[in-house]
Amino acid sequence: xxxxxxxxxxxxxxxxxxxxxxxxxxxxxxxxxxxxxxxxxxxxxxxxxxxxxxxxxxxxxxxxxxxxxxxxxxxxxxxxxxxxxxxxxxxxxxxxxxxxxxxxxxxxxxxxxxxxxxxxxxxxxxxxxxxxxxxxxxxxxxxxxxxxxxxxxxxxxxxxxxxxxxxxxxxxxxxxxxxxxxxxxxxxxxxxxxxxxxxxxxxxxxxxxxxxxxxxxxxxxxxxxxxxxxxxxxxxxxxxxxxxxxxxxxxxxxxxxxxxxxxxxxxxxxxxxxxxxxxxxxxxxxxxxxxxxxxxxxxxxxxxxxxxxxxxxxxxxxxxxxxxxxxxxxxxxxxxxxxxxxxxxxxxxxxxxxxxxxxxxxxxxxxxxxxxxxxxxxxxxxxxxxxxxxxxxxxxxxxxxxxxxxxxxxxxxxxxxxxxxxxxxxxxxxxxxxxxxxxxxxxxxxxxxxxxxxxxxxxxxxxxxxxxxxx
Amino acid sequence: xxxxxxxxxxxxxxxxxxxxxxxxxxxxxxxxxxxxxxxxxxxxxxxxxxxxxxxxxxxxxxxxxxxxxxxxxxxxxxxxxxxxxxxxxxxxxxxxxxxxxxxxxxxxxxxxxxxxxxxxxxxxxxxxxxxxxxxxxxxxxxxxxxxxxxxxxxxxxxxxxxxxxxxxxxxxxxxxxxxxxxxxxxxxxxxxxxxxxxxxxxxxxxxxxxxxxxxxxxxxxxxxxxxxxxxxxxxxxxxxxxxxxxxxxxxxxxxxxxxxxxxxxxxxxx
Numbered sequence: 001x002x003x004x005x006x007x008x009x010x011x012x013x014x015x016x017x018x019x020x021x022x023x024x025x026x027x028x029x030x031x032x033x034x035x036x037x038x039x040x041x042x043x044x045x046x047x048x049x050x051x052x053x054x055x056x057x058x059x060x061x062x063x064x065x066x067x068x069x070x071x072x073x074x075x076x077x078x079x080x081x082x083x084x085x086x087x088x089x090x091x092x093x094x095x096x097x098x099x100x101x102x103x104x105x106x107x108x109x110x111x112x113x114x115x116x117x118x119x120x121x122x123x124x125x126x127x128x129x130x131x132x133x134x135x136x137x138x139x140x141x142x143x144x145x146x147x148x149x150x151x152x153x154x155x156x157x158x159x160x161x162x163x164x165x166x167x168x169x170x171x172x173x174x175x176x177x178x179x180x181x182x183x184x185x186x187x188x189x190x191x192x193x194x195x196x197x198x199x200x201x202x203x204x205x206x207x208x209x210x211x212x213x214x215x216x217x218x219x220x221x222x223x224x225x226x227x228x229x230x231x232x233x234x235x236x237x238x239x240x241x242x243x244x245x246x247x248x249x250x251x252x253x254x255x256x257x258x259x260x261x262x263x264x265x266x267x268x269x270x271x272x273x274x275x276x277x278x279x280x281x282x283x284x285x286x287x288x289x290x291x292x293x294x295x296x297x298x299x300x301x302x303x304x305x306x307x308x309x310x311x312x313x314x315x316x317x318x319x320x321x322x323x324x325x326x327x328x329x330x331x332x333x334x335x336x337x338x339x340x341x342x343x344x345x346x347x348x349x350x351x352x353x354x355x356x357x358x359x360x361x362x363x364x365x366x367x368x369x370x371x372x373x374x375x376x377x378x379x380x381x382x383x384x385x386x387x388x389x390x391x392x393x394x395x396x397x398x399x400x401x402x403x404x405x406x407x408x409x410x411x412x413x414x415x416x417x418x419x420x421x422x423x424x425x426x427x428x429x430x431x432x433x434x435x436x437x438x439x440x441x442x443x444x445x446x447x448x449x450x451x452x453x454x455x456x457x458x459x460x461x462x463x464x465x466x467x468x469x470x471x
Numbered sequence: 472x473x474x475x476x477x478x479x480x481x482x483x484x485x486x487x488x489x490x491x492x493x494x495x496x497x498x499x500x501x502x503x504x505x506x507x508x509x510x511x512x513x514x515x516x517x518x519x520x521x522x523x524x525x526x527x528x529x530x531x532x533x534x535x536x537x538x539x540x541x542x543x544x545x546x547x548x549x550x551x552x553x554x555x556x557x558x559x560x561x562x563x564x565x566x567x568x569x570x571x572x573x574x575x576x577x578x579x580x581x582x583x584x585x586x587x588x589x590x591x592x593x594x595x596x597x598x599x600x601x602x603x604x605x606x607x608x609x610x611x612x613x614x615x616x617x618x619x620x621x622x623x624x625x626x627x628x629x630x631x632x633x634x635x636x637x638x639x640x641x642x643x644x645x646x647x648x649x650x651x652x653x654x655x656x657x658x659x660x661x662x663x664x665x666x667x668x669x670x671x672x673x674x675x676x677x678x679x680x681x682x683x684x685x686x687x688x689x690x691x692x693x694x695x696x697x698x699x700x701x702x703x704x705x706x707x708x709x710x711x712x713x714x715x716x717x718x719x720x721x722x723x724x725x726x727x728x729x730x731x732x733x734x735x736x737x738x739x740x741x
Binding site: 417429432443444 | 522523524525526546547556558562563565566567571575576579580587618619635639
């Protein structure tokens with residue numbers, strides 16, 4: 001028997017595709033498990049942060065410790081905060097070019113297809129590996145226009161005044177327990193500043209991975225789009241599979257100033273043991289447009305409700321989200337729209353798919369403050385349930401303090417129709433092909449909003465999720 | 472070789488309710504058959520049972536194509552053997568573009584051994600072909616980019632069925648009330664379309680209440696169904712007679728066939 005012959009492994013259908021991982025022996029720094037003031041100070045020290053940031057972290061830690069776990073949403077009883085590493089540093093310095101990036105990290109990126117993407121039209125690939133950005137590039141002309149696209153740690157060092165002006169203003173540490181946790185231990189994430197009137201006509205992209213067992217990832221993203229400027233930021237996440245639970249708790253703050261536009265696209269595909277508890281919020285000022293496009297696949301529990309605060313007249317907010325809940329997964333996702341000013345409008349489109357006992361919940365809030373007259377809001381949530389073991393719930397909250405507003409809410413729940421399946425099968429499609437086609441059609445309104453390569457990837461991920469779902 | 476679709480003593484139940492009680496019929500490629508009968512007599516049930524709808528269980532008898540019993544085959548396997556059903560109520564598939572769906576279907580039908588994930592037929596040749604067929608059916612090419620039957624008018628849906636028929640080129644086509652709910656212009660378009668498509672390579676079974684579809688597609692055989700059985704078979708004269716005088720005479724000639732059934736056979740189409 002020749003050992004050189006590649007053995008065709010028994011491919012587990014629907015198995016997590018990105019389940020490889022690299023050795024963690026070469027980490028430059030790894031904190032001990034668990035969380036206390038000493039670890040938080042150590043993180044700040046390792047990063048050579050200014051005193052105000054260390055104090056901010058310590059204050060946040062106190063808030064985190066004082067808050068109870070949320071009693072709503074999903075089951076977090078398996079989440080043990082003491083079993084988590086809160087900070088790791090994979091390499092000492094950020095790579096200046098691709099060749100400087102350590103080989104095993106490069107290998108991981110190769111498997112994710114990043115260099116190919118980079119070579120192409122993607123201008124600013126910022127890749128987050130563990131807690132530090134180790135490799136990044138930005139097209140020169142952007143830099144010339146004054147655009148800042150860097151990791152959040154570098155932004156704190158290099159643009160301290162701009163950073164301090166906005167950091168923590170949209171989501172203060174006291175907002176919720178997990179925002180407080182992130183504020184205490186945050187590391188990495190993207191920082192973007194787009195100066196007045198600068199329109200970036202290609203998406204800025206970052207990739208995230210969790211690479212280590214029990215490794216929390218607490219990235220912190222801050223985007224400021226100045227007056228009349230526009231940006232589309234795209235974030236894709238994949239994580240390798242591990243046997244014990246991981247925590248991802250990010251905070252994303254966005255400020256969209258007068259007349260500006262921002263679109264933030266996320267496709268997340270966490271492995272099935274990750275708790276994904278994310279706080280995302282944007283402040284949209286006069287006549288601006290903020291859009292969240294949010295695709296949630298994978299994870300054990302996702303709780304995520306991208307929010308837009310419509311602060312001044314003419315501001316518009318849109319959220320388009322899709323959740324796919326498979327075996328053992330709970331997607332508790334939705335959106336929040338807070339109308340603080342007259343003549344503001346919002347739209348929420350939420351789609352969920354539940355399969356093999358998965359559970360998806362839409363949880364959304366539309367709030368209209370007093371005197372915010374002539375506001376319009378439209379909420380549509382559609383759920384598709386693929387089998388009797390799966391579940392879908394809708395928790396729409398509407399709080400209106402003003403009479404003169406127009407709010408619409410539509411919800412529908414459908415099962416994959418026997419008649420739809422039969423119709424497609426009568427044209428020669430197998431049951432699996434027919435189901436996949438129906439699901440692909442269901443998510444089409446989201447997919448067509450994505451940049452091409454993400455649309456392709458999302459469709460592929462869904463096909464993968466659908467394989468073996470029938471029979 | 473001329474293919475034969477042979478239906479022998481077919482008994483079909485929906486749930487616990489028997490609907491078809493021994494249907495016999497034989498259709499050869501190139502023949503046009505009409506199946507007529509009052510509401511609830513079992514016409515659509517026969518159509519669904521032939522196409523392999525899972526809710527229509529065959530309790531006795533057989534369906535054969537060239538001697539192969541396909542009664543136990545799934546709908547997709549039957550389609551790959553050359554069976555096609557034009558639906559009375561075509562189903563809406565949101566978000567799925569006509570072109571994407573049809574390219575997939577055509578790939579499977581023309582290459583019955585194709586495995587999932589294998590390549591589809593070439594985009595360029597497919598696009599050329601679907602455009603030609605749409606032109607022949609007087610359809611706007613923009614239809615290829617629309618979502619399947621989503622927001623289509625009744626006439627557009629029926630035309631879409633005929634487009635699928637044209638692309639899939641089945642050996643046996645069953646048209647379930649393709650003329651119902653259409654105005655006379657639409658019936659003409661659909662009828663002419665079908666007439667162009669049918670020929671020596673296609674056996675056709677037209678299920679209809681009306682005569683109009685048959686004017687363009689003159690049947691050699693007209694079957695009358697009553698109470699889940701075919702009680703009479705004749706030439707196209709029989710269609711004229713039924714059209715002129717209704718089903719009273721037929722009922723009188725076959726007092727043993729069930730009277731007006733109390734159930735409806737169109738449940739699956741709702």
